Amino acid sequence: MTRIKPSILELLEKEESIFLKMDKYTEVKEIITTDPLFKATSWAGYRFLAQMPPELEPIIAELVFKTIQKQTLQSLTLNQTLHPLLPFSIKIKFFPTDKNTIGATLTRYKEDYIATKFYERVPVMTLYLNETDEVIWANQQFYRKAAFEPTQLISENARDFLKINPKILQHDALAIKEPHLRTEYKLLKGDGGFLHVILTATRQYDDEGRFICTVVVLRDITEMKLTQIELEYQKLSIDEAAIVAATDAKGDIIYVNNKFCKISKYSREELIGQNHRLLKSGYHEPSFFVEMWKTIASGKVWRGEVCNKAKDGSLYWVYTTIIPFLDEKGKPYRYQSIRFEITKRKELEDEIKHYTEHLEEVVEERTQELKFKSDLLFEMNEELLSQNERLETKNKYIQQSINYAQRIQDAILPKEAHLPAFVKDYFLLYQPKDIVSGDFYWWYQDAETQRFVWVIADCTGHGVPGAFMSMIGMTLLDEIVKTKNIFAPAEILNQMRVEIGRALQQDITQNRDGMDMSVVCFEGKTQKIHFAGARNPILLIQQGRSYWLKGDKMSIGGRLVRNEPFQEQTFDWLEDTQIYAFSDGYADQFGGEDLRKFLSANFRSLLLSQAHLPMSEQKAAIQAAHKAWKAGQDQIDDILVMGLRV
Structure with a gap:
């Protein structure tokens, strides 16, 4: 009678762990087990892959190949939740034994503890990791937000897609695995994008103290990052107008602005780490501060008038607002105070009160x-x-x-009527944030050399300061192009960098103003188009194909001054070529439902979607899109967009 070969899965149902030896074709040569049926079985033609569900065969075959070729240990956890065809979860470790054979240890993996129904309901991303930080389960919130497919996570180590933020001094929660640690990571999504997340990791053990898994909870903070720039602007405004300080939950000072130091006559070093009791004047009763702490500790804002004592012993009065910042549990972890000096008013009030009594x-x-x-x-x-x-x-x-x-400024800017005859159609969207603009456009046609130079520039700041810079920029372009006869875009940018530095004496002053610029030269004799950019890109469309041409990652002047020469790109001048140049004001506009930036990618898509229309209709569509996106929000920067069809 022919003996029926039992499957490896049947054997694992009886034994918690088995060892087998196979060749590179996954044909089994030996199995170490106490089961007599397996000991008596002939291994001829017995393939390991044939014992597994078909969907897992290519994954296992790849790991076998890596083990033999690289002679390194490979491991894999086949999770029952991700692969319901398995009767239970299996952990496999492949290791090389010689050049043509490998060993494999298979262990039946208990996962009765996984409360998947509960974790599917929680509004955060959740992962389960084994002892080597490989993913063995993820909830649907993770798949949805991280754009992963279940098969992408098999044997995937969490370190492959979770990268700790090196710019922040913090503990590695994924390594330490203590529930009180919260660490910021960048989560690399399955579709190539990324999220900023806060991660906590906790080891789980069974009743006998054996390791079960690591539960990782991820909270998406990407949108919070987008608000940081706006918060910085608000902080600068408040610092200029008010006396500002911040303390931790215990009341120890962690931040003071310059106005605080000036009125208290203490240096910043003397104040940081101290309690506000350092400024206690003795004017107020203890109950005054008890009531204040009771209010802010409950998470409410406190307002009142406080008499403080400066370092030299003088007294001063401030009208104070203290705002508690709350953590996820509703407990204050930071207090922000904003004060305005009212000493003169209080002195006058005291005098009036004295005389009245x-x-x-x-x-x-x-x-x-x-x-x-x-x-x-x-x-x-x-x-x-x-x-x-x-x-x-x-x-x-x-x-x-x-x-x-x-x-x-309007008089200095070139007139649209002076555009050359080869420009078949164009539009110009010029929309300053204030009355005058830090963005400017400039062009010049040299009839003798048949060259036309076209410039779009974005100067530091907007309003009057930006307008001053724009006038300097246009004056220097007149000198470089019209007087010195320099037409190569890269060399124009090189000359601009030198002249801006000289005009603003940036080598001996702290001035760091500058500008970003796109320069395009149309050369009639050679029928070529040349481009160079200082940070600013352009969009080129020819024969139905689009090219997003990026400039060099350095400005003209500005805070980061680099001396490398600018690079130039050259294209053939084809019939009905369309070119768009612009500043960053359109893409940086905040708006939409989430109050975020419009972004360059969306701006590029908008231009491409309207490129088939006449230029006047393109301008109208771009203006309408900006108005709809802004939806009542203030314009944050100058806007300049210009398109040519040549």
């Missing part, structure tokens, strides 16, 4: 003095009114000056 006793004696103070207050009020009138007058003159500067 003793009015009946000293009416006759104080009448003249009160009248004097009343007259003084009246004069102060009159002075304030006079100052307001002067401010309004100055405001009016400043506004008139800015309007006049706009007329000057």
Whole structure:
């Protein structure tokens, strides 16, 4: 009678772990087991892969191949949740025995503890890892947000797609695996993108103290990152106007701005790490501070007037707002205080209060003095009114000056009527954030050499400072191109960098103003188009194909000054070529439902989707898209977009 060969899965149902030896074709040569049926079985033609579900065969075959070729240990966890055809989860370790054979240890893996139904309901991404940090299970929230397919996670080590942020001083929670540690990582998504996440990792053990798995919880903080720039702007504004400090949950000072140091007469080094008791004046009763701490510790905002003592012993008054920042559990972990000095007002109030309380006793004696103070207050009020009138007058003159500067800037900018005849169609979207702009456009046609130079530039800042820079930029372009007859875009940028540095004396001053720029030269004799960019790209469309041409990653002047020469790119000048040049104002505009930037990729897609239309209709579509995206938000930067069809 022919003996029926039992399967490896049947053997694992009886024994928790088995060892087998196979060749590179996965034909089994030997199995170490106590089962008599296996000992009596002939191994001829007995292939390991034939014992596994078909969907797993290519994965296992690849690991066998790697083990033999690289002579290194390979491991794999086949999870029952991901592969329901398996009767249970299996952990396999392949290791080389010689050049043509490998050994394999198969262990039946218990996973009764996995409460998948619970973790499918939680709103965060959850992973289970084995002892070597390989993924053995993930919830649907992870698959949805991380854009992974289940088969992509088989034998995938979590370190392959979770990268710790090296810019932040923090512990590696994935290595330490303590529940109280929260670490920022970058999660590399299955579709090539990434998310910023906060990670916590906790080891789980069974009742006998044996390791079960590591539970990893990931919270997406990507959108939070986008708000950091806006928060920095707000911080700068507040620091300029108010006295600002921050403390930790215990009340120890962790931040003070310059105004705080100035009014308290302590240096920043003397204040950091100290408690606000350092400034205690003794004016307030202890209950005053007890009530204040009771309010902010409960997560509520506190407002009040506080008398503090400076380092030299002088007293000063501040109107204070303390804002508690709460963690996920609703507990304060930081307190931010914003103060405005009211010492003069309090002194005046104290005097008035003093005179009021003793009015009946000293009416006759104080009448003249009160009248004097009343007259003084009246004069102060009159002075304030006079100052307001002067401010309004100055405001009016400043506004008139800015309007006049706009007329000057408009006069300097080239006129659209002076575009060369080979420009078949064009549009110009020029939309300053303020009255005058830090973005500018410039062009020049040299009839003798049949060259046309076209420039789109974005200067540091906007408004009046940006307009000054734009006028410097246009003046230097006139000198470099018209006077020196330099037409090569890369050399124009090289010359601009030298002249900007010289004009602003950046080698001996702290000035770091500059500009980003796209330069295109149309050469009629050779029918070539040349391009070079200082950070700014352009979009080129020819014969139905689009090219996103990036500039060099360095500005003209600015904070990061590099001396490498700019690089130039050259293309054939074909019939009906379309070129678009622009500043970053359009792509950087915040808007949409999530109040995020429009981004360069979306801007590029918008231009390509409208490229088949006449240029005037393209301009209208771009303006409409910007208005819809902004949806009532303020414009944050100058906007300049120009397209040519040649």
